[in-house]
Amino acid sequence: MKETLGAYDYWPYENRPKITWPGGARVAFWVAPNIEYYELDPPLNPQRKPWPTPHPSVPGYAIRDYGNRVGHQRQMALLDKYGIRGSVSLSVALCEHHPEIIEMCRERDWEFFSHGIYNTRYTYGMSEAQEREMIRDGIGTIHRHTGQKCAGYLAPALSHSERTLDLFAEVGQELFGDEAGLYTCDLFHDDQPTPIRLRSGRRFVSMPYSLEMNDTIVYAVNRVEPRHYLKMLKRHFDRLYAEGAESGTVMCIPTHNYQISCPHRIKAFEEALEYITGHGDVWVATGREIAQHYLDHHYDEALRDIDARAAAARRS
């Protein structure tokens, strides 16, 4: 077990090379709807219980199913209204269970990235070969059902191994070369994209996905009231927008249809979207678009700056 992750270097949030987004935007804004499938009777993992009560754990299962049966189309209508294409964090088994949802997203040219097979199957305890197989299944399933070459990864239920980022990048490259396996949403250490060091040496990006703005963390973990969530989203945006005048920042709202699409919460979410997209200098994009722009224009310069600072620190 490692004391530090070692996937990225210390890189202070001051005097970094300037990030310029398309059109000179200050903030790259993306919405990542998690479209998830939780199993009613998942097999047990030795390190994590899927449900808090003996199966069937009806309350938890039911509200998540509500998200797919009811909530999805509500959120989709809002994203349509504000000109946002979702970047879907997908439990890929949903392609088989609920292809209707996949089709609706496809029609709108939304992005799909892998969030594992089910949100009730964890990475813990897998061998490297097993994790590789799960990742391959995820990328392959998305391609088969949508034609997309999966660029991003968010490990199922945020369950990781020490190799997760390495494996995702490797499998993406094996399957689709430079078109897949470009970014991870699994790290929460920054408000800008950052280069990640992989064992393969491949260029790979950590995308800000903001756990702090994640509706499930906000509502279910931190027990925030809906209208206070709206305040938080506005404040988060305001600060990143102000700082974006100096160098481009990224804001992500990770959502779940069983949270923000509930009738008592959707108004707060809509007001946030209206507020954010009502600003001029905002680049409304998908995860892949932001990661690709960063790779094309800023990645190498960032890495040079990080290396130079590390060298200076070693000398001192």
Add this chain to the structure above:
Amino acid sequence: MSLDQDYLTYPWRRHGYDHDRYDWSMLAKRPPVQWPGGKSLAVWINVSLQFYPLNQRGVPFKVPNGMTMPYPDLRHYSLRDYGNRVGIYRLLEAFERFEVRPTFAINAQLAEQTPYLLERLKAQGGEFLCHGWNMDHLHHGGQGRDEEAAIVKRSVETLHRLTGQPIRGWLSPARSQSWNTPDLLAENGIAYCADWVNDDMPYAFATDSGPLAMMPLSTEIEDQFVMCQNLHSEDSWVEQVQDAFDFLLQESKEQGGRMLALSLHPWLVGQPHRIGCLEEVLAHITGHDEVWQAPAGEILDAFQSAGVRETR
């Protein structure tokens, strides 16, 4: 079934305390203190800079705000790391804007791992407190004295070497102590400790190795306690700190000097949606004629030179 008769004997039942660490003394009955320049309220603002290891052992308990998920918990690891690479720089900017002179309680291992950060904090001109080795090296009852002594020594010496400053202050990770911690701190030249939060003023604390002062760094208005443990909103935190400030300022005018000690965590208040709340707090508590904002060491020096230092 019955208990041993010892259970009904009370060997420390006496006036004062059930220990000899400090004297019983009620704040309102003490002689009034005046801070330098005739100020009535001293304001100490501390920033804790913390390293939460990915391979957390959790001995003898999982540190609050540490890893909670099975290994490797990238979620909490990277969220805490955010404070040291992004959040702190927002705090430093706010301190410059409101002309705050903070203290930095830093894990010695973090100081060693991030020389850039350390240099930046030194340039800011703050005083450093040793915040132990890291957030997974807890001091605790039942810990071997030698083991703990080695951690204290290594932490204080490392920070002293890296900062070039005498390290006078100490904040235990999670404020957790063993029976020996205060003695070991004094043994390593520590002048004050911030762990015990039983007063609104500095007070004297007895150790086997000479005098130690306690500088209570309030938990009750600490950002992580209010927002992460009590799950109050950031707006409520602002109100609580402002109310505490207003009350202590009033009491200090009526009864004599008081101290407001505010403890901050960059991984929490350094987030984009919370930094504005810290700025609101700083706007409220700075810029008053009656207020002396200073680092803990200066507050302690003033307290001790005021001649009201409690004697045992």
